Amino acid sequence: MALGQVERIVCPHCSLLCDDVFCVINDGKIVSTYNACMRGDAFLKLVNSPNRLTNPLILEEGRLKPAHLSEALDVACNLLSRAKKPLLYGWGSVSYEAQEVGIQLAEKLEGVIDSTSSICHGISLRLIEEISREEFKCPTLEEVGDMADLVVYWGSNPADSHSRHLSRYTVFPRGKVRITGRLEREVVVVDVIKTRSAKGINLFLQIEPEKDLNLIKALIEYLSGKELPENVGGIMKKDIIDFGKMMKKAQFGTIFFGLGILQQENFKENIEGLIKLVKHPNLKGQFSLMPMIGHSNMLGFNLAAKKMAGVPYGYGIDFSKNPPEKTTVTEALINGDCDAALIIGANPFASFPQKLVEKLQNIPLIVIDTQMNLTVKKASVAIPATITGVETEGTMIRMDMQTKKLRKFLDSPSENCLPDKEILQNLLQKI
Amino acid sequence: MTKLNAFEVFQLLPKTNCKKCGESGCMAFAVKLLGRQIELEKCTPLFEEKAYEKQLKKLQELLTPLSEALETGIILEEEKCIGCGNCLIVCPVNVAENPESSAGIGVAPEKEENVIYVVKDGKAKIIDLTKCRRYADTEKLSYAQCRVCEIYCFTEAIKILI
Ligand code: SF4
Numbered sequence A: 001m002a003l004g005q006v007e008r009i010v011c012p013h014c015s016l017l018c019d020d021v022f023c024v025i026n027d028g029k030i031v032s033t034y035n036a037c038m039r040g041d042a043f044l045k046l047v048n049s050p051n052r053l054t055n056p057l058i059l060e061e062g063r064l065k066p067a068h069l070s071e072a073l074d075v076a077c078n079l080l081s082r083a084k085k086p087l088l089y090g091w092g093s094v095s096y097e098a099q100e101v102g103i104q105l106a107e108k109l110e111g112v113i114d115s116t117s118s119i120c121h122g123i124s125l126r127l128i129e130e131i132s133r134e135e136f137k138c139p140t141l142e143e144v145g146d147m148a149d150l151v152v153y154w155g156s157n158p159a160d161s162h163s164r165h166l167s168r169y170t171v172f173p174r175g176k177v178r179i180t181g182r183l184e185r186e187v188v189v190v191d192v193i194k195t196r197s198a199k200g201i202n203l204f205l206q207i208e209p210e211k212d213l214n215l216i217k218a219l220i221e222y223l224s225g226k227e228l229p230e231n232v233g234g235i236m237k238k239d240i241i242d243f244g245k246m247m248k249k250a251q252f253g254t255i256f257f258g259l260g261i262l263q264q265e266n267f268k269e270n271i272e273g274l275i276k277l278v279k280h281p282n283l284k285g286q287f288s289l290m291p292m293i294g295h296s297n298m299l300g301f302n303l304a305a306k307k308m309a310g311v312p313y314g315y316g317i318d319f320s321k322n323p324p325e326k327t328t329v330t331e332a333l334i335n336g337d338c339d340a341a342l343i344i345g346a347n348p349f350a351s352f353p354q355k356l357v358e359k360l361q362n363i364p365l366i367v368i369d370t371q372m373n374l375t376v377k378k379a380s381v382a383i384p385a386t387i388t389g390v391e392t393e394g395t396m397i398r399m400d401m402q403t404k405k406l407r408k409f410l411d412s413p414s415e416n417c418l419p420d421k422e423i424l425q426n427l428l429q430k431i
Numbered sequence B: 001m002t003k004l005n006a007f008e009v010f011q012l013l014p015k016t017n018c019k020k021c022g023e024s025g026c027m028a029f030a031v032k033l034l035g036r037q038i039e040l041e042k043c044t045p046l047f048e049e050k051a052y053e054k055q056l057k058k059l060q061e062l063l064t065p066l067s068e069a070l071e072t073g074i075i076l077e078e079e080k081c082i083g084c085g086n087c088l089i090v091c092p093v094n095v096a097e098n099p100e101s102s103a104g105i106g107v108a109p110e111k112e113e114n115v116i117y118v119v120k121d122g123k124a125k126i127i128d129l130t131k132c133r134r135y136a137d138t139e140k141l142s143y144a145q146c147r148v149c150e151i152y153c154f155t156e157a158i159k160i161l162i
């Protein structure tokens, strides 16, 4: 079969950054993909979607109207310069290089910059560092695949969030140590409902909502040799013992936890408990914890903010303070006096809680995005961008802290679409 | 869906071992029927004798889904598939034909004709099922027991009917 132009790429859609994806290109368009999961495929095909933002838009008389790029950049520049304390938010799917320029821009504007991570797993990473009083470390996904004989998904549902997690990395590959792959591993899922991830595994524990902490404590007690009650959070003693035995026996185990652990009243205690569990002295094997980070380059922002302003994971930076302080988007919008916002690579009008949306509604918005979406529709000015990893090169950080270089393999869909980094540099120079 | 097995089918046949079908007996016929190597119509007594009317109806009902399945009894429903790639990496034949997959790496487009499963456009596709270990061995009248692609498919997109 004649395939035409074929490119091996890194899928830029989630923080697994699968590097074995092929795109078949015809007439400058992606006509087919190989190895991308359904979500990755859909994302890559959006490159050619009619919903693509290819024209700059400016709000005039209550309506968004097409404008010249230079005009749109001028308007953005004016709004940002006039604001006392602009908020620069998003950053989860842009390159590390663009994130760095974003932080420089926030500094110059004496504004606030934050990413999606402060309402997501940035919190997990920060808590892990605070509680264990050491830098967050985890094995690479390849190391898990090579060595793990116990893989746990706790409050996470990889089938639907990171579809290739098990097949590409953790469970099904034949590893250096686990040479037959799946047969040498135990796979456990703990969740409040039986998700698709719970199929074909060794043990599924259906925990009652908000009872994860009880199960964590019960496991710690089991490992410490204590007697267990008959039932913990809906889970039978026998199943807890089975899980405990798997942990005791394992030489290498990793717990991949999801938002199920985080979106609870006692999320702090949950994470503290999980740390105690994986560090339990009666475990012989090497155990680790890894949050199931969603956005392709959420970690990039955390690392850039850490390097450039010394703020911990899960925080943004408030450059209106001298010296700059840590802050979060929630804090900045609720208590703060942010009077304009630049939104890049995020759709807060679709994902934020109502009280934050209300705050955003009342200030001028500069939106940089690749697609038309709810947030773009609320913009005072919208600037179209190229897609990183497709039309622009850049670096992203995988969920296990590994650096991935993404290539440009298609041309920009329009001369009006610039890479995020260039748009930001442009603003930085003008201001 | 419940699995079809040869014994269940055998129970509904005339069980006379008359050999009119050209097989050594009803059990052998049942096995071939599941392998779709022979048509039900070859068992003429079943159609000719009124006594078997009910059994015939039941058999026909039982065998309908099989007519949609491939030789190995495998059905892949693309609408359910999420492209996780579990089938592709767990299938022993896929990995033998595309050794990179032992490390979890998918199948490159230029190698797609060598394997059973590929994930293309976000969905699994069956390319060459004659390589499947379940492919009926006519001589031995038996199937290899492999069904790991079905076991580990997240979504029940893969079903093995026999
Ligand atoms: S798992 Fe994530 S990175 Fe991999 S193909 Fe799917 S969306 Fe892309």
Ligand code: SF4
Residues within 6 Å of the ligand: B013, B014, B015, B016, B017, B018, B019, B020, B021, B022, B023, B024, B025, B026, B029, B042, B043, B044, B045, B046
């Ligand atoms: S023709 Fe029908 S009854 Fe006779 S041996 Fe074959 S299957 Fe059995």
Ligand code: SF4
Residues within 6 Å of the ligand: B090, B091, B092, B093, B094, B116, B131, B132, B133, B134, B146, B147, B148, B149, B150
């Ligand atoms: S039954 Fe076994 S050999 Fe056949 S396709 Fe499934 S995994 Fe591969």
Ligand code: SF4
Residues within 6 Å of the ligand: B076, B080, B081, B082, B083, B084, B085, B086, B087, B088, B119, B123, B124, B152, B153, B154, B155, B156, B157, B158
């Ligand atoms: S295992 Fe199932 S859901 Fe996953 S790619 Fe194969 S058929 Fe699709």
